[in-house]
Amino acid sequence: MKQTTNSILMIRPVAFRMNEQTAVNNYYQKVLDGLLPATVNAKAQQEFDVFVEKLRAVGVDVTVVDDKEGxxxxxxxxxxxxxxxxxxxxVALYPMFAENRRLERREDILDTLEDKGFIIDNIMDYTSAEEDGFFLEGTxxxxxxxxxxxAYCALSPRADEELFIEFCEDFEFTPVIFEAFHTVNKERKLIYHTNVMMCIGETFAVVCADCIDDKKERxxxxESxxxxxxxxxxxxxxQLNNFAGNMLEVKGTDDRRYLVMSDxxxxSLTKKQIAQLEEHVTILSSNLDTIEACGGGSARCMMAEIFLPRE
Structure with missing residues (x-):
């Protein structure tokens, strides 16, 4: 299987704001004081549009679907x-921790991809685990x-071990399981998503090893x-707090390799780290300040990679 793809799905927001339902265990989210919700959403849309433009300019095939009004x-x-x-x-559908995030799952998005010539043969639906309070939030x-x-997974309230192992059995991945922590108000708290502290490219990996408190797990x-x-x-x-772990390698024109991240x-990266990465990829960054502040997620979270076969 190939590690990277040229095709990604992105959802353009219509009501972006800080989600109070996810803020309980995503400590990166903030309310931007003094900004009206409409202003926050407009800023997020602007950041989104510029980001998509940059990706398309280097030959990334971006399918943009608008979120639904209301x-x-x-x-x-x-x-x-x-x-x-x-x-x-x-296609795998995942159980989501926040109830309002479950509303994001839309069948019409699959129709859009099929209209573009992507072939969907089978849907693996893990969402029933929500009823029992177990979650596994995709990539x-x-x-x-x-x-x-x-498959690497940092366990958290949003990443259940048994569900993760079930996914690995279904998709034939060997599980690599650990816990990752960060300091919040002087306390070590579980990091909510693995992709905040780690990125795996074709020939490199970016990791905040300091987050893996257990030395054996680290x-x-x-070693893996x-x-x-x-x-x-x-x-x-x-650097993790500046979303340096939340990167994704994608392919552009002529299979050129890009590592996508926020400004x-x-x-936050040192010259040495940039030089290390540039041995492998061309770095592409974009300003996602509003999205990062309110959403507590960054560039990688915004891109759902499409590896589906095409007609």
């Missing part, structure tokens, strides 16, 4: 949490090393990556 879906801009698309024609919770058949994760001949670029917790992530 739906209470403030986090719809982050589709990678509720859906994933796989090379064998499978936010799961970090897939497709080429090496491994060693296991790093290095054993697959990934160059590991370590980031600090401060804040890029600015």
């Amino acid at each position: 739906s209470d879906t403030p986090d719809s801009i982050f589709p990678n949490n509720w859906i994933s698309f796989h090379e064998n024609g499978d 936010g919770s799961l970090l897939l090393d497709r080429e090496n058949g491994k 060693k296991m994760v790093l 990556l290095k054993g697959d001949e990934k160059e590991v670029v370590l980031i600090t917790e401060d 804040s992530a890029y600015k």
Whole structure:
């Protein structure tokens, strides 16, 4: 299986704001004081549009679907949490922690992709786990090393171990399970999504190893990556707080490799880290300040990779 794709799905927001339902365990979210909701949404739309433009300019095939007016879906801009698309024609639908995020799942989006020539053979639906209070939020919770058949998961209230193992059995991935923490008000709290602290590219990985407090687990994760001949670029917790872990490698024109991140992530990197990454990829960054502040997610969360076969 290939690790990266040229095709991504992105959802343009219509009612973006800080989602109070996710803020209980996403400590990156903030209310922007003095800004009306309409202003916040307009700023997010502007950031979104510029971001899409930059991706398309380098040849990334971006399918943009507008969120639905009147739906209470403030986090719809982050589709990678509720859906994933796989090379064998499978689509996975995931159980979401926040009730209003469950409203983001839309069948018409699958119709849109089929209209574009993508082939969907089978839907793996894990959403019934919501009824029992178990969650696994897509490629936010799961970090897939497709080429090496491994799936990395930092357990959290939004990433259930048994569900993760079920996914790995269904999709034939070897599970790599650990816990990752960050400091919030001087307390170590579980990081809500794996893709905040880690990114896996074709030939490299970006990891905040300092988040993996258990030394055995930390060693296991790093050895797993290095054993697959990934160059590991370590980031600090401060860089993680600037969304430096929330990156995604995509393909542009002529299969050129790009590492996509926010401006804040890029600015937090050292010259040495940038040089390390540029040995592998061309860096593409965009200003996502409003989206990061209110949504508590960044560039990677906004892109759902499409690996589906095409007609």
